[in-house]
Amino acid sequence: MGINYLFLDMNSYFASVEQQLRPELRGKPVAVVPMLAETTCCIAASYEAKRFGVKTGTLVHDARLLCPRLEIVEARPKEYIRIHHQILQAVDSVLPIEAVLSIDEMVCRLMGREKVPTEALRLGEQVKQAIYRQVGLQMRCSVGLGPNRFLAKIAAEMHKPDGLTLLQLSDLPHRVYPLTLRDLPGIGPSMEQRLLQHGVTTVEQFYQLSLLQLAQVWGSRVHGFAWWHRLRGTDLPEAPTRRRSLSHSHVLPPVFRSETGARSVLSRLVHRAAARLRHEGYWTGSVALFVRFLDNSQKRKWDARIRIQPSQDTLTLLRTTLRLWQQKPEGTPFKVGVALGSLTPSSELSWPLFDQDQKLVHLARAMDKANRKYGPQAVYFAGMHRTEQSAVTRIAFNRIPDLDLPDI
Ligand SMILES: [Mg+2]
Numbered sequence: 001m002g003i004n005y006l007f008l009d010m011n012s013y014f015a016s017v018e019q020q021l022r023p024e025l026r027g028k029p030v031a032v033v034p035m036l037a038e039t040t041c042c043i044a045a046s047y048e049a050k051r052f053g054v055k056t057g058t059l060v061h062d063a064r065l066l067c068p069r070l071e072i073v074e075a076r077p078k079e080y081i082r083i084h085h086q087i088l089q090a091v092d093s094v095l096p097i098e099a100v101l102s103i104d105e106m107v108c109r110l111m112g113r114e115k116v117p118t119e120a121l122r123l124g125e126q127v128k129q130a131i132y133r134q135v136g137l138q139m140r141c142s143v144g145l146g147p148n149r150f151l152a153k154i155a156a157e158m159h160k161p162d163g164l165t166l167l168q169l170s171d172l173p174h175r176v177y178p179l180t181l182r183d184l185p186g187i188g189p190s191m192e193q194r195l196l197q198h199g200v201t202t203v204e205q206f207y208q209l210s211l212l213q214l215a216q217v218w219g220s221r222v223h224g225f226a227w228w229h230r231l232r233g234t235d236l237p238e239a240p241t242r243r244r245s246l247s248h249s250h251v252l253p254p255v256f257r258s259e260t261g262a263r264s265v266l267s268r269l270v271h272r273a274a275a276r277l278r279h280e281g282y283w284t285g286s287v288a289l290f291v292r293f294l295d296n297s298q299k300r301k302w303d304a305r306i307r308i309q310p311s312q313d314t315l316t317l318l319r320t321t322l323r324l325w326q327q328k329p330e331g332t333p334f335k336v337g338v339a340l341g342s343l344t345p346s347s348e349l350s351w352p353l354f355d356q357d358q359k360l361v362h363l364a365r366a367m368d369k370a371n372r373k374y375g376p377q378a379v380y381f382a383g384m385h386r387t388e389q390s391a392v393t394r395i396a397f398n399r400i401p402d403l404d405l406p407d408i
Pocket of ligand 1: 011012
């Protein structure tokens with residue numbers, strides 16, 4: 001078995017884009033924030049800022065205390081998407097990309113001679129050079145090479161920033177031992193808890209679990225099997241990823257912190273979530289509404305969920321959300337969010353649904369088309385009027401907005 005994968009992770013992505021586009025920020029501690037407010041938190045920090053302890057999730061207020069000279073920059077999601085596409089092009093000029101995993105992560109599969117370690121390292125260097133040349137010198141990345149995706153990602157994590165790391169079968173398992181359980185991709189807080197309950201606290205102990213013990217920890221023979229092989233570098237086929245929910249939320253600017261203001265922002269979020277749902281080819285079976293209130297500096301949360309017939313049209317989702325909205329308690333809304341759950345891909349849905357539903361779906365698709373053709377705000381439901389400045393494009397690390405999807 002050779003080196004099958006090249007994993008690429010951009011370093012401090014949003015902050016690096018800002019330093020690339022704004023030369024005056026280069027070499028300086030930079031934090032990117034979703035909006036300019038002391039109550040928000042950093043969504044990215046440059047390496048210069050990380051040295052002061054500023055990281056993703058640090059509150060702006062705390063970040064300023066840690067690093068008084070910190071440059072605080074408002075996020076420009078559209079630029080991050082534009083540069084993301086430039087990076088894809090640069091990588092693709094060296095190797096075909098097998099999967100884009102997030103706005104700053106992608107993976108390539110190596111073939112034939114490319115799997116030879118020296119050749120894989122050469123390609124890794126070429127990918128980095130292509131990004132520097134075609135996108136810019138501020139765009140540093142960590143490249144990991146490994147026998148499977150899991151180990152290639154671990155290799156990429158091992159040296160940041162600007163790493164190029166090879167993890168071969170002969171390096172296993174000792175080179176992975178110094179990592180913590182949470183450093184392993186796929187081990188989140190709940191899996192870590194489960195491992196702790198089974199007396200596993202280190203990666204070394206994790207490696208010593210048998211197939212049977214792994215199956216017991218995961219409560220599934222299939223998962224136990226997959227983990228046993230993943231740790232040992234087997235290149236198992238990836239399970240197709242399937243979305244389980246889709247959500248959008250927004251912290252309300254002060255001017256929208258009222259009953260009507262919040263409701264109109266919420267309508268816009270529903271509109272956007274519904275457009276994404278159709279774009280990705282899913283139907284939703286439940287709608288959840290989240291509201292956070294701001295009363296006497298205390299933050300109070302409220303949420304409600306309702307099951308519905310599989311739907312994907314904006315009007316049904318809007319009506320359902322507004323029905324939930326009427327149940328919410330009194331208070332000054334501070335943040336609103338909507339989550340569509342129980343998603344089913346169109347391909348698994350029995351078709352046709354009721355006549356009335358079909359008409360609504362056709363209407364929604366016609367609106368999507370008009371918005372694509374005439375601009376994001378060409379057609380929308382009346383409830384959203386005048387909120388267009390409020391809900392800015394947001395980027396989560398785990399999904400990349402499509403440029404042709406209405407930014408509403
Ligand atoms: Mg990254």
